[in-house]
Structure formats: structure tokens, C-alpha cells
Amino acid sequence: MQSWIPLVPDSASTFSWKVDALYFYLSGITLFFSLLISAVLIFFVIRYRRRTPYEIPRPIAGSHKLEMLWTVIPFLIAMTIFGWGARVYFDQYKSPPNAIEVYVVGKQWMWKLQHATGQREINQLHIPVGRKIKLIMTSEDVIHDFFVPAFRTKADVVPGRYTTMWFEATTTGTYHLFCAEYCGMNHSGMTGSIIVMEPREFDNWLSGNINNMSPATAGQQLYQTLGCASCHGANGEGGRGPTLAGAFGKTTPLITGDSVRVDEGYIRESILNPQAKIVQGFGPIMPTFQGQVSEDQVLQLIAYIKSLHAAGETPATTAASPAQGPSPATAPSPTRNIK
Numbered sequence: 001m002q003s004w005i006p007l008v009p010d011s012a013s014t015f016s017w018k019v020d021a022l023y024f025y026l027s028g029i030t031l032f033f034s035l036l037i038s039a040v041l042i043f044f045v046i047r048y049r050r051r052t053p054y055e056i057p058r059p060i061a062g063s064h065k066l067e068m069l070w071t072v073i074p075f076l077i078a079m080t081i082f083g084w085g086a087r088v089y090f091d092q093y094k095s096p097p098n099a100i101e102v103y104v105v106g107k108q109w110m111w112k113l114q115h116a117t118g119q120r121e122i123n124q125l126h127i128p129v130g131r132k133i134k135l136i137m138t139s140e141d142v143i144h145d146f147f148v149p150a151f152r153t154k155a156d157v158v159p160g161r162y163t164t165m166w167f168e169a170t171t172t173g174t175y176h177l178f179c180a181e182y183c184g185m186n187h188s189g190m191t192g193s194i195i196v197m198e199p200r201e202f203d204n205w206l207s208g209n210i211n212n213m214s215p216a217t218a219g220q221q222l223y224q225t226l227g228c229a230s231c232h233g234a235n236g237e238g239g240r241g242p243t244l245a246g247a248f249g250k251t252t253p254l255i256t257g258d259s260v261r262v263d264e265g266y267i268r269e270s271i272l273n274p275q276a277k278i279v280q281g282f283g284p285i286m287p288t289f290q291g292q293v294s295e296d297q298v299l300q301l302i303a304y305i306k307s308l309h310a311a312g313e314t315p316a317t318t319a320a321s322p323a324q325g326p327s328p329a330t331a332p333s334p335t336r337n338i339k
């Protein structure tokens with residue numbers, strides 16, 4: 001699978017060729033103008049060399065034609081780079097719907113990953129080939145950066161917020177995962193691998209690795225343990241907080257008159273800093289859970305809230321369904337996280 005150009009990493013995702021094409025385009029432009037300018041330079045040095053001592057060159061006034069030429073041509077070239085780059089960028093950083101979701105928590109100095117079906121991994125991510133994978137990522141300490149050269153994609157993993165990235169692997173195999181943001185002493189050792197498998201092999205791997213309940217199930221237990229249900233029960237019981245069932249993905253009005261889209265970031269903020277954006281019709285009575293729940297647990301709560309659907313609504317994602325994990329009675333405690 002080694003690339004035909006040495007030093008260029010394997011190419012194994014749906015957008016790696018797009019990044020490569022843009023990269024070669026930039027290299028081509030650079031090479032073309034470097035050669036052109038060098039050639040013109042050498043030509044001018046010879047053609048306009050001083051032939052006699054005390055020679056005075058002919059004075060040159062400006063040339064509008066020439067100025068226009070060397071302004072308009074580079075402008076057009078720069079715009080092609082901009083337009084093309086923007087296209088590739090938006091393609092990479094706008095997550096598609098119906099991707100398989102994987103939660104990622106970076107910490108000094110390891111990657112902790114969890115599949116929506118509950119399987120946990122450290123410094124390894126098993127994925128099926130030919131399927132869209134969406135990573136929902138955060139950090140427990142400092143900024144890290146999830147970088148998979150063979151997929152030509154990377155994204156910062158930032159404490160206090162979620163970043164997402166997605167990719168679709170095109171070739172099976174094992175690929176490097178690096179941390180691409182200096183994060184302390186063992187930054188260079190914060191590596192791992194992405195293992196791309198045939199879908200059937202992946203299903204076997206997944207079913208052979210059930211040792212955790214799904215994040216949604218763990219979140220449901222946590223939701224009870226923390227007493228969330230006394231104020232906002234899943235179906236509006238309690239009445240002191242907004243109903244959560246079916247809320248995910250919708251836009252909700254705030255007491256300030258603004259509105260907010262209920263996404264992962266908003267739920268996280270509401271758990272850790274409940275006063276920040278209060279839903280219309282409710283008071284600022286919710287206590288913060290900052291320091292009481294780990295990043296893993298916040299992700300579990302979010303997975304649970306995502307899995308709640310309003311009566312009569314069809315589930316948007318089946319992967320996060322709480323019914324999929326093993327029953328809570330047989331699974332280990334959700335609070336036993338790998339630290």
C-alpha cells in the first residue's frame with residue numbers, strides 16, 4: 001500500500017485524493033513559477049549585463065499593461081487556490097448525517113475512544129471500510145489534535161468543547177494516528193492506530209468485544225443517579241426543567257429572546273454551566289455539575305439525551321439506541337472509566 005512517491009503517506013480515505021490533488025496543484029504552481037522566474041532572471045542577467053564601463057541604462061517609465069498583467073494573473077491563480085481549498089475544507093469539516101458515531105477523549109497522553117455500542121478502546125480505533133465515521137471529540141486536559149495522515153484529515157481536540165471530524169476509509173489496513181498538537185512531555189508518544197476492517201470482520205470484532213454497556217445506557221443510569229429526572233423527566237415529568245425527549249437537533253427559544261440549536265455542545269454547556277443559556281419559561285434553578293461528572297460521563301449523558309425521542313417520533317439514529325447494550329444488571333458500573 002506504500003505510495004508511489006516516497007514520503008507521501010498511504011492514501012486511504014474518500015478525501016485523501018482531493019487533498020493530494022490540491023497539494024500537487026500548489027506544488028505545480030510553485031514549481032512552474034520558480035522555474036519561470038529563475039529562467040527570466042538568468043536571461044535578464046545575461047541580456048542586460050553591463051557591456052562597457054560607465055554605461056548608463058535607458059530610463060524606464062511605468063507600464064500599466066505590465067502592472068495589470070502581474071496583478072490580474074496572480075489574483076486569478078490565488079482565487080482558484082481559495083475556491084478549491086474552501087471546497088475541500090467544507091467537504092471535510094461538515095459531518096454527514098447517518099455516520100457511525102465514535103466518542104473520543106484525549107488526555108495526557110492517550111486517546112480514549114468509545115463506540116456507540118459501548119466498546120471502549122485506547123489508542124486504537126477499529127472501523128469498517130466504506131462507512132462514514134464521525135468522531136465527537138473533547139479533551140480532559142490540554143489541547144490535542146487527532147491526526148490520521150493516511151486519511152488526510154486532522155482536528156484539534158479542545159478541553160471544554162466538542163469538535164467533530166469525519167472520514168470514510170477506502171482501503172483496509174492499519175494506519176497511524178498521531179497527536180499533532182504539542183501537549184507536554186510525552187506528546188510524541190501520543191500515537192495510536194486506526195484499524196480499517198471489512199464490514200463483516202468489523203461486526204465480528206464488535207460483537208466479540210462487548211464489555212461495556214452502550215454510552216446511552218450508561219448515561220441513562222447516570223441520569224437517575226444524579227437525580228436529573230426529578231426536574232426534567234424524559235417525558236416532561238417534574239416540570240421544573242425543559243422536556244428532553246425529542247429536543248436534540250431542534251432549535252429552542254431562550255429567556256434572552258435568542259434561540260439555540262440543541263446540539264452536543266449546548267447540552268454539555270447546560271450540564272456544566274446551566275445558567276449560560278436558559279430555555280424560555282424556566283428559572284435559573286439548575287445547579288452546575290462541573291467537577292461531578294467526567295468528560296466520559298458528559299458524553300454518556302449526551303448519548304442518552306440523544307436517544308430520547310418524543311412520542312410518535314422515529315429515532316434518527318439507531319446506533320445510539322439504549323436497547324443495544326447488554327442489560328444494566330450484567331454490565332459493569334458506568335462510572336468505572338479508564339483513566
Ligand code: CUA
Pocket residue numbers: 106107109143144145179180181182183184187188190
Ligand atoms: Cu496530545 Cu500532543
